[in-house]
Amino acid sequence: MESTAGGAGQLLAISDLHVGYAENRALVERMRPGSDDDWLIVAGDVAETVADIRWALETLAGRFRKVLWSPGNHELWAHPRDTVTLRGVPRYEHLVELCRELGVTSPEDPYPVWHGPGGPAVVAPLFLLYDYSFLPDGCATKDEGLAYAHGTGIVCNDEHLLHPDPYPSREAWCHARVAGTERRLAELPEDLPTVLINHYPLDRHPMDVLWHPEFAMWCGTRLTADWHRRFRVATMVYGHLHIPRTTWHDGVRFEEVSLGYPREWRGRPQAPGDPRRILPMEVESGDRGAASALGRGRGTAR
Numbered sequence: 001m002e003s004t005a006g007g008a009g010q011l012l013a014i015s016d017l018h019v020g021y022a023e024n025r026a027l028v029e030r031m032r033p034g035s036d037d038d039w040l041i042v043a044g045d046v047a048e049t050v051a052d053i054r055w056a057l058e059t060l061a062g063r064f065r066k067v068l069w070s071p072g073n074h075e076l077w078a079h080p081r082d083t084v085t086l087r088g089v090p091r092y093e094h095l096v097e098l099c100r101e102l103g104v105t106s107p108e109d110p111y112p113v114w115h116g117p118g119g120p121a122v123v124a125p126l127f128l129l130y131d132y133s134f135l136p137d138g139c140a141t142k143d144e145g146l147a148y149a150h151g152t153g154i155v156c157n158d159e160h161l162l163h164p165d166p167y168p169s170r171e172a173w174c175h176a177r178v179a180g181t182e183r184r185l186a187e188l189p190e191d192l193p194t195v196l197i198n199h200y201p202l203d204r205h206p207m208d209v210l211w212h213p214e215f216a217m218w219c220g221t222r223l224t225a226d227w228h229r230r231f232r233v234a235t236m237v238y239g240h241l242h243i244p245r246t247t248w249h250d251g252v253r254f255e256e257v258s259l260g261y262p263r264e265w266r267g268r269p270q271a272p273g274d275p276r277r278i279l280p281m282e283v284e285s286g287d288r289g290a291a292s293a294l295g296r297g298r299g300t301a302r
Contacts, residue, residue, distance in 0.1 A: 001110050001122065001188070009037025009065065009116045011123065012275035015199065015239025016045040016072070016258035019056045023262040027273030028056055033064050037116060040064040040275060041123070043239045043257060044072025044199030049082040054098060061102045066112065068105040070125040071095060072199040072240060073218070077161035088165030089173070092127070107181075113192065118279030121234055122188055126181055126198040128224060129174035134204050134216035142171070142217075149214040156218040178223045185231045193234040195278060201238040202227045205249050206256060210241070228252040235278050244268075244276070253281070 012033075019025040033040070046056045046069070053075055061067045075095060078087040086094050099106040107127040114121050132142040139145040149155050158170070167173040188194065196202065200220035207216040219240060228236050228250060235253045242260035246253065257276045259265060265272040 001113065009033075009035050009039065010277050011039050011041070011114050011116065011118070011195065011279040012064075013041035013043060013197070013237045013255065013257040013278050014259060014273075014275040015041075015043035015237075016242060016260050017042070017047070017056055018045060018074070018259070018261060019047045019052050020049070021262055024259060025056075027259065028059060031060065031063070031273055031275070036065060038064050039066040039068065039114065039116075039123070041125070041195075041197050041237055041257075041278065042067060042069045043125075043197050043237055044070050045074040045239060045258075046072070048074050048077050048079040050084040050094070050098070051082075053095065054102070057099065057104050058102050061104050066105065067103075068112070068123060068125045068197060069099055070107060070197045070199055071127050073156070073158050073162055077157070078163055079161060087163040088167070090165070111184075111188070114195070114279060116279065118281055120192060121279065122192050122194045124185065124188075124194055124196050126196060128177050128181060128198050128200065128221065129170060130200055130218055131171035131174040131221045131223070132217045133222040134207060134219055136214045136217070145214065145217050149217065152212065152214055154212040154214050156215065158218055174221055175223070178221060182227075185227070188231070190232070193232045195235050195237060196227065196231065196233050197237045198224075199238060199240050201240075201254060201256070202233075202236055203249055203254070206238070206241060206243070206247060206254060209243060228254075235281070237278060 019028055046053045096106045096108045107125045111122050111124040114123050135145045136148050139148055164170045164173040202224040233252050235255055237255050239258040241256055242258050242264050244256050244258055246255055
C-alpha cells in the first residue's frame with residue numbers, strides 16, 4: 001500500500017467526463033486544481049476510444065498531484081469508432097498499462113493513503129462491474145429482467161458493446177472482480193478509514209430515483225451491499241447514473257460525482273465541470289440534489 005503525504009490539498013472527484021463531446025472536452029481543458037497538493041478521482045466513463053481516454057487522463061495527470069481512475073462501462077466498450085480493437089479483459093489490461101505509463105493509479109495498483117486534510121484514509125479505486133442482481137420488481141431471474149427491459153425499450157448498450165472475454169459472461173467477470181477485490185480490502189489496516197471508488201455504487205439505494213428502474217440491472221451487484229460497513233468507508237464515490245448528489249446510507253456518505261452529457265448538465269443550477277470535494281468532508285448531512293435529481297434519471301438506453 002502506497003503512502004503519499006499531502007499538504008493543504010483536497011481530495012476531489014468527478015466521473016462520466018464523456019470527452020467525446022466537444023463541450024465536455026472543453027470543460028476538461030479548463031479543469032485545474034486549487035493547489036499543488038490536490039488529488040483527483042476519475043470514477044469512470046472518461047470516453048469510448050483509447051485515444052480520448054489517453055488525452056483526458058494525460059491532461060489531468062499533468063495538473064493534479066495524483067489522479068486515480070476506476071473504469072466505467074464506456075471505457076470497456078469495443079466501440080466501432082475505436083482503432084484499438086481489444087475487448088474484455090485484454091482491453092482493460094491495455095488501459096491499466098496506459099495508466100501506468102501516465103502515472104495514474106488504477107485498480108491494479110497499490111492503494112494510496114491520503115494524508116491531507118480529512119485524512120489519513122486509504123483511497124481505493126475499484127473495478128467490480130455488475131451481475132444483473134438489481135432486478136426490476138416482479139422479476140426473479142436475469143432472463144426475466146432482460147425481457148422486461150426489452151419490453152420497455154430501456155436496454156444498456158453494454159449488451160452489444162461490452163464483451164467479457166475470456167469470461168463466459170459479464171456476471172462471471174463481475175464475480176471474479178468482486179472476489180479478488182474483497183480479498184485486497186480485507187488486508188487493509190483496520191485503523192484506517194477508506195474512500196472506495198467504483199463506477200457503480202456499492203449499494204442499490206441510489207437507484208431509487210431512476211425514472212426507469214429496470215436500468216438498475218446494469219448498475220452494480222448485491223454482493224457489495226455491506227462493503228460500506230465492512231471496510232470502514234468514510235465516502236463511497238461513484239458515477240454512472242448521471243444524477244450528481246449526496247446520499248447517506250447506514251451513516252455512510254455516498255457521492256455521485258458525474259458530469260454527464262451536455263444536454264444533462266446544461267439544465268443544472270451549478271457550474272459544470274467542477275470536481276466534488278471528498279476530503280476534507282464538505283457535506284455533513286442531508287441528501288443534496290435528490291429532489292432535482294428525480295427529474296434527471298436516465299431516459300434512454302445507454
